Amino acid sequence: MIPTHTPRHICYRCTTVISVLLASILSISATDSRAEPIPVELRQVDGYWQLLRDGEPYLIKGAGGDGPLDRLAAAGADSIRTWDTDNVESLLDEAHRLGMTVTVGIWLEHERFGFDYGNKAQVREQLARARESVMRYRDHPALLLWGVGNEMEEYESGDDPRIWAAVNDVAAMIKELDPHHPTMTVTAEIGGGRIKMVHQQSPAIDIHGINSYGGAASVAQRLREAGATKPYVITEFGPAGPWEVPKTAWGAPFEQTSTQKADFYRHSYRKSVLDNPTMALGAYAFLWGDKMEGTATWFGMLLSDGSRLAALDVMTELWSGKAYADLAPMIEPVTIEVAPEMDPGAEIIATTSVTDPEGEPVLLRWVLRPESGEYATAGDFRPALPDIEGAILEAAGGTARVRMPDAPGGYRLFAYASDPAGNAATANIPLLVKGVAGTRFPVSVYEERFENMPWAPSGIMGNAKSLTIDGGWSESVFEGSNAIRLHYTGRGGRVGVAWQHPPDNWGNRDGGFDLTGASALEFWVRGESGGEKASFGVGLLDKDTDYPDSVIVKTRVIEMASEWNKLRIAFDEQDDLSSLKVAFVVTVEGERKPVTIYLDSIRFVR
Numbered sequence: 037m038i039p040t041h042t043p044r045h046i047c048y049r050c051t052t053v054i055s056v057l058l059a060s061i062l063s064i065s066a067t068d069s070r071a072e073p074i075p076v077e078l079r080q081v082d083g084y085w086q087l088l089r090d091g092e093p094y095l096i097k098g099a100g101g102d103g104p105l106d107r108l109a110a111a112g113a114d115s116i117r118t119w120d121t122d123n124v125e126s127l128l129d130e131a132h133r134l135g136m137t138v139t140v141g142i143w144l145e146h147e148r149f150g151f152d153y154g155n156k157a158q159v160r161e162q163l164a165r166a167r168e169s170v171m172r173y174r175d176h177p178a179l180l181l182w183g184v185g186n187e188m189e190e191y192e193s194g195d196d197p198r199i200w201a202a203v204n205d206v207a208a209m210i211k212e213l214d215p216h217h218p219t220m221t222v223t224a225e226i227g228g229g230r231i232k233m234v235h236q237q238s239p240a241i242d243i244h245g246i247n248s249y250g251g252a253a254s255v256a257q258r259l260r261e262a263g264a265t266k267p268y269v270i271t272e273f274g275p276a277g278p279w280e281v282p283k284t285a286w287g288a289p290f291e292q293t294s295t296q297k298a299d300f301y302r303h304s305y306r307k308s309v310l311d312n313p314t315m316a317l318g319a320y321a322f323l324w325g326d327k328m329e330g331t332a333t334w335f336g337m338l339l340s341d342g343s344r345l346a347a348l349d350v351m352t353e354l355w356s357g358k359a360y361a362d363l364a365p366m367i368e369p370v371t372i373e374v375a376p377e378m379d380p381g382a383e384i385i386a387t388t389s390v391t392d393p394e395g396e397p398v399l400l401r402w403v404l405r406p407e408s409g410e411y412a413t414a415g416d417f418r419p420a421l422p423d424i425e426g427a428i429l430e431a432a433g434g435t436a437r438v439r440m441p442d443a444p445g446g447y448r449l450f451a452y453a454s455d456p457a458g459n460a461a462t463a464n465i466p467l468l469v470k471g472v473a474g475t476r477f478p479v480s481v482y483e484e485r486f487e488n489m490p491w492a493p494s495g496i497m498g499n500a501k502s503l504t505i506d507g508g509w510s511e512s513v514f515e516g517s518n519a520i521r522l523h524y525t526g527r528g529g530r531v532g533v534a535w536q537h538p539p540d541n542w543g544n545r546d547g548g549f550d551l552t553g554a555s556a557l558e559f560w561v562r563g564e565s566g567g568e569k570a571s572f573g574v575g576l577l578d579k580d581t582d583y584p585d586s587v588i589v590k591t592r593v594i595e596m597a598s599e600w601n602k603l604r605i606a607f608d609e610q611d612d613l614s615s616l617k618v619a620f621v622v623t624v625e626g627e628r629k630p631v632t633i634y635l636d637s638i639r640f641v642r
């Protein structure tokens with residue numbers, strides 16, 4: 037699993053070997069006179085594997101995510117894990133200030149995003165990027181381990197020798213440049229050929245990092261039975277995942293309540309770490325913070341407003357040895373009195389029961405949302421789904437009267453409980469409105485990064501060598517943490533970018549998606565300083581191609597403002613949106629000086 041800020045698609049990054057080398061030359065090293073590096077050693081004594089930091093035994097009591105670091109430290113945690121080096125310098129500095137450590141992730145590309153481990157040039161470039169990161173951060177005093185990749189082996193047997201050769205090459209490079217911090221690679225569980233690859237094909241890897249949810253409690257036993265000898269860290273654990281729980285007849289998974297999840301955290305940590313001191317070096321709980329993955333509440337020890345859930349109560353006790361003073365409410369599963377498959381517009385009664393350990397009053401809020409329908413996204417970013425206004429007709433105590441929408445499809449009813457101390461509890465139930473479901477809107481063309489979006493910005497038209505596209509730009513953002521930056525250095529002329537499905541589809545391949553029902557494509561845009569000119573469109577492939585777009589709509593040339601502005605490409609009733617191979621087109625007008633525009637939150641809406 038991968039949190040919201042990690043993956044990068046090699047095909048769409050604006051990084052070349054030249055830019056990597058220039059960045060290495062121009063960048064300022066994170067190591068300065070602030071403090072001396074602290075050596076970390078991996079040692080086996082009397083059959084027990086142990087990390088020694090500055091000569092003292094060190095057990096990883098950590099979490100992964102981007103929640104407030106000071107609150108994590110206050111809960112008794114001593115470490116945090118990243119998946120890549122984005123913004124890691126400030127994290128290292130803050131961790132050092134708080135007396136914590138960081139496992140710094142070296143992101144290795146995934147072939148599902150278009151990377152080819154058989155392409156020697158791509159692999160060399162990846163190694164060069166990894167080298168740059170090691171050189172920048174190897175002497176930071178908060179550095180604990182190097183995390184070489186995260187689930188880069190993908191999700192089947194996980195034994196592609198090309199991938200593991202690249203993993204070992206990165207780890208060997210790290211050992212050469214930084215002998216004072218052990219190397220770890222992280223796999224999705226331990227099935228298939230993963231244990232063999234880590235042990236036999238990756239001699240430069242010191243530690244096996246394991247992401248495990250439903251199976252975390254049995255990891256130690258399964259490793260022993262497979263003959264594993266390297267020490268391990270549980271690099272992600274938490275509730276049972278959407279892929280591991282019972283499902284409804286229409287495929288929607290049943291989510292544990294926050295109370296049940298807390299018990300799962302406790303059991304997993306005890307069985308995988310505390311009961312196995314010979315091989316376990318500690319664990320990173322998932323997720324520190326909150327995110328949309330499967331549902332809005334499936335993963336996370338906090339809610340989006342900062343409220344703490346029972347999972348944090350449990351981990352605070354396990355990390356610090358002290359129970360938290362004011363615990364989160366306890367909640368029972370949501371139930372309804374009728375079958376969960378109902379007619380459009382049906383009214384139902386839902387109930388739950390909430391108690392507070394300290395006897396404080398508890399406020400209960402009910403929310404109905406569309407069902408995401410995506411439960412195995414590997415952590416890729418997904419936008420939050422909206423509340424359905426007017427669905428909650430009446431609510432009192434633990435009971436709510438709910439009117440289901442008229443539109444067929446899956447929905448989920450959430451119950452949020454909160455106490456005066458800022459603690460919370462959650463429960464939900466999946467529901468289905470009968471009928472043939474259409475496309476669920478909004479449909480995103482861009483959210484946070486290019487990865488795992490339906491269309492890819494692969495179609496470059498015009499002076500491509502003078503265009504730089506950065507889909508993870510973080511310095512000028514409308515919402516979230518990233519936006520798109522288009523930087524054109526050509527003198528005059530035009531350059532265009534087309535979002536295509538499949539990538540590089542110029543009408544010679546079938547593909548595209550049915551956006552019937554969309555009323556408009558909405559997006560946010562601004563120029564670097566104002567006055568920049570660009571035009572926009574939906575659809576590009578005309579009827580002369582083998583597989584044309586079902587509609588082509590273009591705007592006039594628009595002059596940009598320096599502030600974010602919302603633009604809208606509206607569709608008429610006669611517009612056929614049944615097959616869009618090209619969802620979005622941007623054409624930048626060149627000037628005598630470089631032109632830079634920013635884009636964010638590109639969505640088809642209804």
